[in-house]
Amino acid sequence: MQKLDWVGFWNTDHHIYVNQRHKIVHDQLVTRDIAAYLPEGSAVLDFGCGKNFAVHEMMDKAAQLILCDAAFSVREELQGRFPNHPKIMVLAPEELDLFPDASFDVVVMHSVAQYLAADEMRKTLASFDRLLKADGKLVLGDIVSGEGGAVSDAYALLTLARKERFFGAAVIGLAKTAISPYRKLRQELGLTTYDEAEIRLVLDRAGFTCERMARNIGHNQRRTTYLCRKRPRLAEVLRAEGES
Template sequence: MDDWIDYYDSTHTIYVSKLHRDLHFQIIARDIIGYIPSPDATVLDYACGEALSANEVAAACGKLILAEPAPGVRGRLIARFAPKTKIRVRSLDDIRKMQDQSIDLVVMNSVAQYMTPEELDAALLNIRRILKPSGKLVLGDILQPNVGMGRDVMALLGFGLRHGFLKDALIGLISTALSDYRQLRSRIGLQRYSEDEITAKLKAAGFAVQRAHGNIGHNRWRMTFVARPPLVR
């Protein structure tokens, strides 16, 4: 995951325009809010990125913890949200030291593809530990083995067409093809999981799991799963 952390900590071109970036975070925030169980819930956004719409998520819960591995991004989050008493910024190391059964909702969106299978297993075990018995993990944006980059291109173009940045999306695709992102993706690759494979990983970490009807974000060819500690009978 370290190479991807370095990439996202750099001046990258993953978003084709400011509108694309802003809409991306707005839609993710809307989807996260839909999973918040109560207004007083403690929510953890695991590897949250820039989290530009975190204020909206924080307004819907009691406390929002933004966990971010990239030091530069984390520094910007700390500066941006310092006045917000409901938002706290943490490193992934901090998350590994959190109190047992202290979180109501963990969202890990568009993260698993950048982790090795072993890193994902370790993260899932830790999340299982810090979740309350009534809590849940939402694992979103899982790439499927049989869905290639062409679907990502179509999802971006459709997103751009619906929201008025199609021209920027086309230009951005050309830029991405020549960028460090494409080189890194070709060299390291992204982890892909079938529904059965990700279900097995979650069950091995101690979760009961079901696939959500829709994915978090705009890419409908990717998968989201909702995992919960099994009910104690």
């Protein structure tokens, strides 16, 4: 049997969400927060989008919305929900190579960085640098620091569950997670973590400046969101100076 990796895990019928209410609440919170970063009429790439049941929150702001996910089962479900939609296109990451440079006003990557190895992160950021317009923005959400372990995640979930009335299901769900493939993968592969200095260095080397946001996207405020912009290239700076 093929060894499970993170993409393989998201292709399975996993139980990260303890029940349907948890999934709906999670998607509503995350997508509402993402939508706040989107200018009206923007072209948006949601990289690692997942099976988002609140995607309409983004559709209301975006003129074009590319939902991109490495997991085939995720893409298959989204394609079934949005066949021939005038605003939405569902793609695999490798299909982004078909887009010309400067195609997007906003690229969002939420709760994905922790599943990417360092070389994968570099390649992904290089792709975003190409795809973003010069004045575009990259929204990196749910960045996990070295302090953001499983206990921290469990506390954030239980806090949300108490507020949103699925506490019992959350307790049972955490018990199931303790013996699930997710825990095994997290132990074997680990999560890629970044403190603020580390993520700033990674982004700087990829050609981005960044600003740490006061709130993280979604419910887990022990993780962090960064708003990033492309650093002006020398040729662009010289052209702007010549036009002024």
